[in-house]
Amino acid sequence: MSNKIRIGLLGTGRIGQVHAASISESKDAELTWVADVFLEGAEKTAAQYGGKATDDPAKLFASGEVDAVVIASPTATHVDLIDAAIDAGVHVLCEKPIDLDINRVDALRAKANSAKTQIALGFNRRFDPQFAEINQRVAAGDIGALEQLTIISRDPAPAPQAYIAVSGGIFRDMTIHDFDMARFFVPEITQVFATGSNLFSDYIKAENDYDSAIVVLTGSKGEQIVITNSRHASYGYDQRLEAFGSLGTLYANNVAPTTVIHQTEHFVESRRPYQNFFLERYAQAYRAELAAFIQGIHEGKVMNPTFEDGRAALILADAATESARTGKPVSVNLAK
Amino acid sequence: MSNKIRIGLLGTGRIGQVHAASISESKDAELTWVADVFLEGAEKTAAQYGGKATDDPAKLFASGEVDAVVIASPTATHVDLIDAAIDAGVHVLCEKPIDLDINRVDALRAKANSAKTQIALGFNRRFDPQFAEINQRVAAGDIGALEQLTIISRDPAPAPQAYIAVSGGIFRDMTIHDFDMARFFVPEITQVFATGSNLFSDYIKAENDYDSAIVVLTGSKGEQIVITNSRHASYGYDQRLEAFGSLGTLYANNVAPTTVIHQTEHFVESRRPYQNFFLERYAQAYRAELAAFIQGIHEGKVMNPTFEDGRAALILADAATESARTGKPVSVNLAK
Amino acid sequence: MSNKIRIGLLGTGRIGQVHAASISESKDAELTWVADVFLEGAEKTAAQYGGKATDDPAKLFASGEVDAVVIASPTATHVDLIDAAIDAGVHVLCEKPIDLDINRVDALRAKANSAKTQIALGFNRRFDPQFAEINQRVAAGDIGALEQLTIISRDPAPAPQAYIAVSGGIFRDMTIHDFDMARFFVPEITQVFATGSNLFSDYIKAENDYDSAIVVLTGSKGEQIVITNSRHASYGYDQRLEAFGSLGTLYANNVAPTTVIHQTEHFVESRRPYQNFFLERYAQAYRAELAAFIQGIHEGKVMNPTFEDGRAALILADAATESARTGKPVSVNLAK
Amino acid sequence: MSNKIRIGLLGTGRIGQVHAASISESKDAELTWVADVFLEGAEKTAAQYGGKATDDPAKLFASGEVDAVVIASPTATHVDLIDAAIDAGVHVLCEKPIDLDINRVDALRAKANSAKTQIALGFNRRFDPQFAEINQRVAAGDIGALEQLTIISRDPAPAPQAYIAVSGGIFRDMTIHDFDMARFFVPEITQVFATGSNLFSDYIKAENDYDSAIVVLTGSKGEQIVITNSRHASYGYDQRLEAFGSLGTLYANNVAPTTVIHQTEHFVESRRPYQNFFLERYAQAYRAELAAFIQGIHEGKVMNPTFEDGRAALILADAATESARTGKPVSVNLAK
Structure with missing residues (x-):
């Protein structure tokens, strides 16, 4: 080499x-x-x-x-x-x-x-500086025992119909990132409950898919995780995470494009919207992901999410799809 | 009179x-x-x-x-x-x-x-200035069609065991306020899914009750509502609400006891915690609730939540209790 | 009695x-x-x-x-x-x-x-919860030795010409509150430098007064105080204070009328403007001022600013007026 | 070429x-x-x-x-x-x-x-994204006519004594950046008033220099500019700017190292401190400065601050030095 x-x-x-x-x-x-x-x-x-x-x-x-x-x-x-x-x-x-x-x-x-x-999976969000910081601080005990995790993840606008048609559905295509994020904090998930709604997009409905979704995951220690998804958000890419524990919370708000605040007779504390999408929002994360991969190769150990992590996310996505269709929670065993 | x-x-x-x-x-x-x-x-x-x-x-x-x-x-x-x-x-x-x-x-x-x-019910949170403002602005179209509602409601510390024992359980005692808040925005709820966990309190578990809960409600138009509850929060009474719609969001963060921000070599933007509980947090709401009641008597029309609202909240609490116990969503018909 | x-x-x-x-x-x-x-x-x-x-x-x-x-x-x-x-x-x-x-x-x-x-002076801002909190925390050592104090004080809109005509000028009428606030933190002021400008109001200029002012005060230990005044502010009553010391800062931002944040495709984190004026902004302060006065009578000791404080503020206002007219700093001896 | x-x-x-x-x-x-x-x-x-x-x-x-x-x-x-x-x-x-x-x-x-x-001067802060945005938005009329400019600029810690000894003094070494920033918004400055204090550093005092400074500049249209400097700040590099105009304000707060907020029983909304110094804080600015220089060469026109800007900043620094020593404002004519 x-x-x-x-x-x-x-x-x-x-x-x-x-x-x-x-x-x-x-x-x-x-x-x-x-x-x-x-x-x-x-x-x-x-x-x-x-x-x-x-x-x-x-x-x-x-x-x-x-x-x-x-x-x-x-x-x-x-x-x-x-x-x-x-x-x-x-x-x-x-x-x-x-x-x-x-x-x-x-x-x-x-x-x-x-x-x-090494077989590494490209779940880039684990390398986002904010989410990585929270993950490290939870591990360091900054909030005590993790009890509830709130993930809000909304795209700025839906992908075109042709993409939706082959995407595998919102849970396999969009929520799959949030499933991996959930497992970044709580690797062992035991139950999945999901609901989907068709609230604004006719063509997503025509593809028998949902434009809005809520997923509740349960961890093996009873941890509660809520994922809120929407295929649109007028104010831009909405990517937030809050880890709540026995001693406090750690919260990552959206990354504003500027710290500049505007005040007028109509409003105060106004900022420009979060109009970027994942390429901009996670630019640092993509670079850090590659760096971890390279470092992993050099050090001979896996730094990135693995094949098993990729498989686990898909199992959760399948379970969510089934749950949303049947209206019932689905038990999962990721270790099996 | x-x-x-x-x-x-x-x-x-x-x-x-x-x-x-x-x-x-x-x-x-x-x-x-x-x-x-x-x-x-x-x-x-x-x-x-x-x-x-x-x-x-x-x-x-x-x-x-x-x-x-x-x-x-x-x-x-x-x-x-x-x-x-x-x-x-x-x-x-x-x-x-x-x-x-x-x-x-x-x-x-x-x-x-x-x-x-008049038979008015004391769901005081409808009179909280922040939540009332959001409700009015949603009605005024500030966020377009309401699609997703996120309610986070955590008490500072659990009530004593004797209280828990006769409380009717977390859904009837604590979440019931959130059920009414959900109905403040989406009156017609058709489905309830709830999960409860025992994450930190042995005596709540001993009373066969949960200390942490997640509830997902579905509105008659497919609106998605998530309620996150915990019987404790180290930083104080945690009462937040976010209404997400086709044109934007309206978000009510916790009411800080002060605007004073402290910066030191250890942290920036630090504020004192939200240590108050409902008597302090909703002091204005209690006064406004009474004022609305009195005004309603004078004007001969009901301004407050009604007996039917009280009944609807209890039906949702019962459904949540059943859902958490059976692991299945429960359909409800509040109008019946 | x-x-x-x-x-x-x-x-x-x-x-x-x-x-x-x-x-x-x-x-x-x-x-x-x-x-x-x-x-x-x-x-x-x-x-x-x-x-x-x-x-x-x-x-x-x-x-x-x-x-x-x-x-x-x-x-x-x-x-x-x-x-x-x-x-x-x-x-x-x-x-x-x-x-x-x-x-x-x-x-x-x-x-x-x-x-x-007792002869108490109505400098109500000392009783504002935010400013009082900062004052107490500075005294408690939260920022170490106080070094620089930044006061921003802008009215929503200028008083009418008839009022300006008999007001004694911006320093005696408006800045006088800020002089007292400065002395709340640094009682012994030794020098005053002031500049005034006519930036937007013809009738204030016609009255030979300024619509905008900057004042630099020096404390007896070299503390540096800057006051920024304007007779207008499109976004409402602008009342901010920052105390900077060897160990950190304490900052009081404006008191927002609501915590509700609005996000749309045009902006994020937008709040309604600070449209209130002193009667609303300092409502709590007026009540606390009276309570302190009554308590002072009962306890036989002065809790409020005194006649000497009122005199000191006027001396500083006179010095600022002179400084702005002559372009030179003016030394003061408040104890004399 | x-x-x-x-x-x-x-x-x-x-x-x-x-x-x-x-x-x-x-x-x-x-x-x-x-x-x-x-x-x-x-x-x-x-x-x-x-x-x-x-x-x-x-x-x-x-x-x-x-x-x-x-x-x-x-x-x-x-x-x-x-x-x-x-x-x-x-x-x-x-x-x-x-x-x-x-x-x-x-x-x-x-x-x-x-x-x-081309002779370009390295006043990198003009290329800071926040300050550049405010400058562009002021030029675009977002706040109407610019009336008051507030610049707060504090270093994390003083340079060593050997550096201070040959630095030319705080106004020529540190404030000079703020003078250029002032001129970025108000090119024509007509008067300088400055005060310096020795509040915390014995060795800066020993070098006959100040560790803390306030400067008031007056623009040719009466614009008022306040610069607040300190050679230390416990919470890190403090670089803020607020442009106040007839229609509103534009405010650039410090750039936080993270959006992650921590809440515990001791505080809410706490963030890590701004511990970086100019190399980190203005990393983007340095790159943008070089890019503008290169673009200027290609396009044959000066994009950067010029020799005249460098001269003007030095004249203001000299005037401030004189003002602080004599206690009197100093008139300047930058165009002469």
Whole structure:
């Protein structure tokens, strides 16, 4: 292994661009290969950030020039690419979700868990400075025993209908981040109750999906977790978290784009709205995620969420989907 | 009826004292009678705030010297006292809940709803300036259509075991205020899901009750409401509400005891904790509640929550209790 | 002296009404006489809050029915009324300023300081809960040694021209409150530098007065105090104070009319403006001021700002007026 | 000129490192030469960020390999280096101040102002996102006419005595940034009043300098500006600005290191302190400053503060120094 981790990027869409930029900015990594079924995308990205371009991931794996891959291709390709990466003996940082089908995930599970290379999952929010700080402070005892966790997560506006149609539903596509966030604080979840509503989007309803959702999770020690989701928020990307414990709370409000406060005869303490979306909101988190992955490779231990974390989030998403449809809570056993 | 509403107070405990003080401060009311089975309590209150004292409510009703009563006696006496007040032709402001047994409530229902005098329920939080402002602004369209309502309600510390033992459980005793608050915004609730946990209090567990609870309510238009309760909060009485709609949010944070901010080498923006409890937090609300009651008597229309509101809250509490015990959501029909 | 302090009110204008209401609400005081050269005003106030009405202060003093007077009449009458009160052996709570002419103040000084009754000055802001809290916490050492004090004080809108014409100028009329607030924290002031500007009001300029002012005071230990004044503020009454010391700061922001925060696509964290003026902003302070005065009478010691405090504020106002006119700092010796 | 601006760095101390890093991160610039009288410093910096190292600035200028220089060497060298840069036909971004002696500045003034290359001054705070936003919004009319400007600027802790001894005094060393910030909003200043105090540092007093200062500036339209400085602040680097105008205010509070709020039984809304100093607080500003400089070179027009701005700030600092010593305001004419 060279001093710099040689990284192959699989997929050059929106999120692939984020990773390409992070890799090129990292002093500890270099982009050596870029693969995309649309060769033009691969070539353009390689031209900008370095590396060789191909439309065939197999060439990338066979090159002997990648120590690790970042998988940012469509969800349906993830399982096969992780599989191929294991065979090629390269480390993996795979975007969430592993797959929309738990059976496909389980089919790869044993191989993934016994792989000699790292299989990391791209739950970037664990690396958000605010949420990471709260997690560390909860672990340090700043609020005593964690009792209740409140997660509010609303997108600025719904994805287009074509995206919704193949998304796997709000719980697998959107809430899955919140499920992982819940497990960041309370790894062992035993029960899922979910409700969905159709409050504003006709086309989401037409896709038999919900635009608004509430999920209540129960931890193995009785911890109570509430997730509130909406596919829209007029004031921008709404990402808040509050950890309540026996000795106090730790609360992360939205990250304002400015500290500047405006006061007029109409209002006081007014700030500009949180209009950014995840690429801006979690820019630091994406960089920290990659840094942890690289550090993990160097130190030989997993710093990032793992394949098991990816599987657990999907199980919770499936359980939520079932709960919302049946109206009943669903028991889960993530360790099984 | 004299120009000032002549009020008889039934019950002189902690909450009775609040009402006695409000009545004595009101320019539109006077305290003419005070009844308590502990005569000493009645006499002491009468000496301080005015009126005649008795240990027999019947004397109060028979005096012809009360236009209205405020019922602040133990819950078990509420139904009989409302009944007697209707017979005596006097208006009623009754502390919540009407009763812990829905059957007793239903037995009085027809009579209460056809009474010629007002039967108002003491859900004081509707009169809190912050919550009332949000309610008015939602009605005025400031956030468009209401979609999600988040209520966080935590007491500073649990009531003693003797109180818990006869409280009817967290949903009937504590959450009942939040159920009414939910209905302040979304009157028609169709489903209740509740979970309870025992996270910190052995004696609450010993009473077969929960110290922590999450309730998810669904409105008839699909509105989603989450209530988060805890019987303790190290930083004081935690009373927050957020109304989320298609055009924005309206959020009421806790009312800080001071605007003074302290900055040191250890922290910035630090304020003193919210150490007060409901008597202090809702002091304005109690006065406004009484004022609305008096105004309602003068104008001949009900300004306060009604008997039906009291019944609806109890139905929701019963449904939550059942849901938490069975693990299943419970459908409700409040209009039936 | 009866158990309740019997108070005579002199002057029934806007500020007189505030005091009349405070007296009537106090359990420890009663309004026994009301004097105003406009008899109708006196009669109306007496009818509402109690007491006998007169247009002749002498009758009030001669009645033997007042233990104390609250002087809320025009400034030019203050000195004579304090003088008369001392002769009558009654306590005095006099609105600021004592007079606009330091010579008239000094002529009364010896008599006032040797009076056997209390002579309190109505610098109500010392009793504002926020400012009082900061003062107590500074005294308690929460910020170590006080080094710099920042006072921002802006009125919502300028007083009418007729008022400005007889006000004595911005420093004697408006800043005088801030001079006293400065002395609440740093009693010994040794130097005054002031600048005035005419930035928005033609009629204030026509009266040879300033609409905007900055004053820098120096304390005897080198403490630095900055006062920023404006006769207008679009967002309402702007009253802020920050005490900076060796160990930290204590900061009192404006008191918002609500904690409700509104978020839309146009802004986040927006609150309604601080539209109230001093009667609303300092309502608690006026009541606390009267309570301190009554307590001081009962305990035989002065709790309120004194005649000397009133004199000191006027000396600082005179020095500021001179400094602004000459462009030079003015040394003062308040103890002389 | 190559596509990338070739930059020579003069001086490799703390601030030189900041610029070296910014240059290396810029896509539009490259570091081609590094000069420092301590050759080791130049070599180390060149090794890390690129370029050739020398201990002789003349070699750098003679190389023909620099399009622009960043001057980050000791203040006393600035004038000669700007002079040499003009002769060499290269652009200049010079750290503040130009010099501590206005005569040396004036001696270079005509040449600097007629130079064909850009002479930019490193007043980085103009590029702080918060202050830049307020400046743009004031220009856009968000607060109407600017009337009063409040600048609070406190360092976390005083520089060591050796630094203070050669700093030129608090007004030339520290306040000079605030003078430029004042002129960012109100370019034409006509009067300066300053006071200094010795409140906590014996060694600053021993150097005949102040540890605390207040400055009042008057603009040509009567605008009032107050600057409050302290050489220490227990809670960290204190950098605030408020622009008050006829229609409202715009306020930039300190930039908190986190949005995480902690609540316990001891406090609510507590955040970690602002412990960073200028390198962290203004990291974005330094990068934006360099970007503006490069853009200015490409577009052939000056985007940054100019030599005249640097001169004006020094004139204000001199005037403040005189004012504090004499106790009198000092009139200035920056245009002369």
